[in-house]
Amino acid sequence: MKHITALKNSLLISFWFMFLTFPIMVIRVNTIENVVEWRWMNMLYVGFGSFVLSFVWRYLISRKEAGVKQAAAADTPSKRLTERLLTDSAFYRPVQIMAAVFFLAFPLIFSTYQINIMTTALMYVMLGLGLNIVVGLAGLLDLGYVAFYAVGAYSYALLNHHFGLGFWAILPVGAILGALFGILLGFPVLRLRGDYLAIVTLGFGEIIRLILENWNEFSFGPSGIANIDRPGFFNIDLSLEQVTVYLYYLVIGLCLFTMVVVNRLKDSRIGRAWVALREDEIACQAMGIDKTKTKLTAFALGATWAGMAGVVFAAKTTFVNPASFTFMESAMFLSIVVLGGMGSITGVIIGAMILILTPEYLRAFSSYRMLLFGAVMVLMMVFRPQGIIAGVRRMYHFPVKQSEKGIGGS
Amino acid sequence: MDYFLELLIGGLTRGSIYALIALGYTMVYGIIELINFAHGEIYMIGAFTALIIASVLTMAGMSGLSVLILASVVAVIYASAYGFTVEKIAYKPLRQAQRLSPLISAIGMSIFLQNYVLIAQTSDFLPFPSLLPELPFMDAYAQFMGSSELIIVATTAVMTIILTLFIKFTKMGKAMRATAQDRNMAMLLGVNVNRVISNTFIIGSALAAVGGILIASHIGRINFYIGFIAGIKAFTAAVLGGIGSIPGAVLGGLILGWTESFATGYVSSDYEDVFAFALLVLILIFRPAGLLGKSTVQKV
Structure with a gap:
C-alpha cells in the first residue's frame, strides 16, 4: 500500500513538472522566420526525470529526518568517518x-x-x-x-x-x-x-x-x-x-x-x-x-x-x-x-x-x-547544509573526575 | 517643463512595474522573513511564457485583444505554478534551518531558473510583440504619455487596490496577516500555515507575471537575464518603503522609479543602475526599517 501511494505521488509529480515546463521546454518560437518548433521529446525527458528524481528526493528526505532523530536520541554524537579523517593525524x-x-x-x-x-x-x-x-x-x-x-x-x-x-x-x-x-x-x-x-x-x-x-x-x-x-x-x-x-x-x-x-x-x-x-x-x-x-x-x-x-x-x-x-x-x-x-x-x-x-x-x-x-x-x-566536509570545531576535553560526575555530567 | 513632465511620467511607469514586483517580495518577507531571490526569475518566466503563447497564437491566426488576454492568463497561471513549486522545493524543507540556508537556497534557485530558460530557450534578446492596445483618446497627450504607459499605471493601481482589499477583508487575507504576526500562534489557532505560505507565493508570482507582461510589451524585448536586475531593484523598492508593508512597496517603487528617471535624465544615463544601488545602500544605512516600516526591537 505504501508503495502504491508513493508511485501515485511520483506520477502526479512527474505530470506536474511536465505541465510546468511545457511552454519553456517544448515550444521554441523563431520570431524572425515565424516558425514554431515543438520539442515533444523534452516533455518525455522531463516526465521521466522528475518521476525518478521524486523517488530519490523522498528517500533523501526520509533519511535526513531519520538522521535528525538519531542525533537527538544519542547523547554524544558519534564521530563520523569524515570527521575522523580530519582530526586523527594517523588518517x-x-x-x-x-x-x-x-x-x-x-x-x-x-x-x-x-x-x-x-x-x-x-x-x-x-x-x-x-x-x-x-x-x-x-x-x-x-x-x-x-x-x-x-x-x-x-x-x-x-x-x-x-x-x-x-x-x-x-x-x-x-x-x-x-x-x-x-x-x-x-x-x-x-x-x-x-x-x-x-x-x-x-x-x-x-x-x-x-x-x-x-x-x-x-x-x-x-x-x-x-x-x-x-x-x-x-x-x-x-x-x-x-x-x-x-x-x-x-x-x-x-x-x-x-x-x-x-x-x-x-x-x-x-x-x-x-x-x-x-x-x-x-x-x-x-x-x-x-x-x-x-x-x-x-x-x-x-x-x-x-x-x-x-x-x-x-x-x-x-x-x-x-x-x-x-x-x-x-x-x-x-x-x-x-x-x-x-x-x-x-x-x-x-x-x-x-x-x-x-x-x-x-x-x-x-x-x-x-x-x-x-x-x-x-x-x-x-x-547537507554543512557541505561535503563539515567544519570541525576544536573542542577541549576535560577529564571528568569521578566525584563531579553527578553534578555537571552532561 | 515638457522634459520634466516626460521624466515624471517615465518614472511613474517604471515605478509602477517595480511596485508590482516589490509587492511579491514584501508579502513573502512579511510572512516567512525570506528574501525570495527567485522572485525576479518568476517575473522573467512570466514574460517568457506570455511571449511564447502570444507568438503561437499570432501564428495560428488570432489577433488583437484575445491574444493579450489568453497570453496573460496563461502566463499568470504558469508564473504562479512556478512560484508554488519553488517554495515547495527550495524553501519548505528549510523552515527550521539557520537563517543563511534558505537565503543561499534562494540564490541557487534563481541561478537555476535563469539558466534553465537560457538553455531551453535562447540567450539572445527576443522581440516581444506589442500586445497592449492603442487607446485613441490618448493621442492628444501622446507627447507625455503613451497608451501603454497609461495601461501600466492603471493596472498597477487596480492590482494594488484589489490586493489591499483581499488582505483586509477575506478570510485568507486575515490568515496571512495572522501568520505574518506570529506563525506559531496562528498555527495554534487553526490556521493552515503551509497553505497560507503557498498562497502568498502564488499571489506574489501572479503579480510579478503581470509586471513582466506589461514591461515586456512596453519595452519590446526580453531575455533570460531581465529578472535579475528587475528583482534587485524591486527589492530595493520594497526595502525603501519598509519591507512587509504593502503601501510601502508601492511608495518605494514610485520613489525608485522617479529617482532613476530624474537621475538618468538630468545627470547621466550611463549610471542608471548605480543610482538605484546607491539609493538602496543609503536607505539601509540611515533608515533600515524603510519609510513606512516599523522598526522592531530584536528580542531574545
Missing part, C-alpha cells in the same frame, strides 16, 4: 603528504594546458578560502565578493599600465587596497542583518562593475586593459611555458600561505570571535566581544585574499575587463564555499577542485555548468 598525514607530492609534481607530469587549468582552480581555492572567512567563519553572507577581486585585478592592470610597476610590488598593494575596500563596504553595513547584508553587498559588487564599465578615462571602459606584464623572475626572460610553470608554483605558494594564515586565524582569539558572532550576535556582544571590530576585520581580511587573487588573475591572463567580474563570479565563489563546507579549509579546497575542474574536463556539460551550480546550492542546503 590525514598520509593524505596530506600524497596531496603535497601530487601538487608539487603536477607541472612535471602534465601539459601546459593542464597546468593552466590547475592554476585557475588553485586561484579559486584562494578566493574560496578568503570568502570562507567572511561567510563560513563570521557568517556574513557576502554576495559582492567579486568587487574586491576586481579591485585587485584593476590595481595591477592600472599601476602596471601607467607606471610599469611589477607584479611583486603590486601584490601587497592589491591586498591592502582589497582590505581598504572591505572596510569601506564594511562600515555602512555594520548594522545590517544577514539578508539585508547580502543584498547590499550584491549592490556594492554591481556598483564597482558598473563604474569600471562606464568610467572610460579611468578604467578604459568595457574594452578593458590588455598587455599586462606577466610576473618577473629576477629579471630573467622566461618562455611562455616557463611562465606557466612559474605562475603555478607561485599560486601554490600563495595557497599554502592562505591556508596557514586562515588555519591560524580560525583558532585565534579573533577567529573564535567570528564564530561566536556567527552563532549568536546578541550573546556574542554580551560576552564582551566588540561587534564592530570583529565584523570589520572579517570583511577586511576576506577582501585581502580577493585582492591578492585579483592581482594574480591579471598577471595570469594579461588582460582584464569588467565582464570578468559579474555577479555570476560571486555566485561561483559562494557555491565553492557552500559545496565544500562552510568554515572548513579542506572542504573549500575540494569544493573549488570539483566546481572548476569538472566543467573543464567534462566539456559535454559545460553549458549546463551554471544550471548545476544553482541546483547544487539548493540541494546542498536542503540535504
